[in-house]
Amino acid sequence: MKTKYFFLSVLAMTALLIIGFNAQAAQAPLKEVKSAKGNVSGANLFNRLLKKETQRNAAPSEDGIHDSANDGTHVLQPPLIAYDGLPTSEFGNYVDWVKSLDDGLLKPRYDLSDPTVEPLVMDLDIVREVKASMPDVVFPHKPHTQWLHCSNCHPKIFIPQRKANVMSMSAILLGQKCGVCHGKVSFPVTTKSCTKCHSKPKPADWQPPKSEASLTNPWR
Secondary structure, three states: OHHHHHHHHHHHHHHHHHHHHHHHHHHHHHHHHHHHHHOOOOOOOOOHHHOOOOOOOOOOOOOOOOOOOOHHHHHOOOHHHHOOOOOEOOOOOOEOHHHHHHOOOOOOOOOOOOOOOOOOOOOOEEEEOOOOOOOEEEEEHHHHHOOOOHHHOOOOOOOOOOOOOOOOHHHHHOOOHHHHOEOOOEOOOOOOOHHHHEEEOOOOOOOOOOOHHHHHOOOO
């Protein structure tokens, strides 16, 4: 009997050791996965909103965007010096660029070789209706054309034709359509900046649109 109990005890201890070893081995990859998921700085490097800033308006050699090994990067003026005196904003790089233009603090150069070329400014707002209850999007051409020539966007990014451009927030966050610039060289798409684009409230009597099935076979 003693031999039997001793044998069972050895089996039990062996089983516990095996279980403990397997549990420890199983936890190792879980810890690695958790660590990988917790670090999102490497995801979608094109979109700065997914990358946590370590320093507000860091110098080019420290911002994680410019090549710190390039000597030219260290010659660039640090943003904290370049932006000094400009009106502030809570979005993007914390400068209100539109107000800077309106106040005459900045005058973008419209042509690389000829500084006398005047910009072709288009003062036209495009309203894109949003099916959900979110306010509609107003795209102002004026501040965009004060900085950029029309060919930067048309026709490669946006077809200049009514209802010719299918857009979604998913595509924008993936760096398409508006996301080609916003999230990289312009203010990123964050919960704070929603109202900068979704700026036209729905009418007081607005109702969500019905599906095609509901219109074809309405309930009775």
